Amino acid sequence: MNMQLEQQEHNNSYLSGYTLYIISRHLFCSEVLKNSIESKTGARCICVRKFEDIPDTERAEPQSSLVLWDCLGTSLDEFMNDFVSSIEKIAGTHYVALFNIRPGLGIEDNCVSQGLRGIFYEDDSLNLFLKGIHTVYKGELWFSREVMTKYILEEKNEEIISMKVRKILTPREIEIISLLAVGCKNEEIADKLCVSPHTIKTHLYNIYKKINVTNRLQATLWAAKNL
Secondary structure (H helix, E strand, C coil): CHHHHHHHCCCCCCCCCCEEEEECCCHHHHHHHHHHHHHHHCCEEEEECCHHHCCHHHCCCHHHEEEEEECCCCCHHHHHHHHHHHHHHHHCCCEEEEEEECCCCCHHHHHHHHCCCEEEECCCCHHHHHHHHHHHHCCCCECCHHHHHHHHHHHCCCCCCCHHHHHHCCHHHHHHHHHHHCCCCHHHHHHHHCCCHHHHHHHHHHHHHHHCCCCHHHHHHHHHHHC
């Protein structure tokens, strides 16, 4: 499916065969969004009020279905009550992304570790929104660099890193591949860790060998899956 996405990326049917569920209490707005997505991507969009409204027969194959959860007008406490009670069930069968997030609400701090695939803000353009959906369907994450850096470097402590990863990589290598995964260049990583770019290049060479990849993209995908 990923190859199909790449081949169709420049036409209006690059998500043909994929399904999006828009969970929203604001049916008029969700219908407008549905029409825009369908016309510009070829995906099938279905608007529902809650996850339970998705038929059981449709709850399968997460690689071809995405739930877009509308957070418009939702307080942090209200959202977290719904999110905690539903996310495990939803994320087990679908990719999940939130949209209409108000910056500064704090939702990102509570949701990145729960299996969420992306966040879209209330002032994001339609083109950016569609680009993010495409990115999620390719198996990648759609979060800002600031959100991922905070999550990986401040909140994701040593106990959360799997034993498998800690057996493969040293603590310093985990720091480096974590920064790589949020889009930092070698020079930026070197500055953050107070070492030379040459040292970072050497570390990356060793990391690639240990995790059996050959480039930055593959290393980033490995980090998204394993960290």
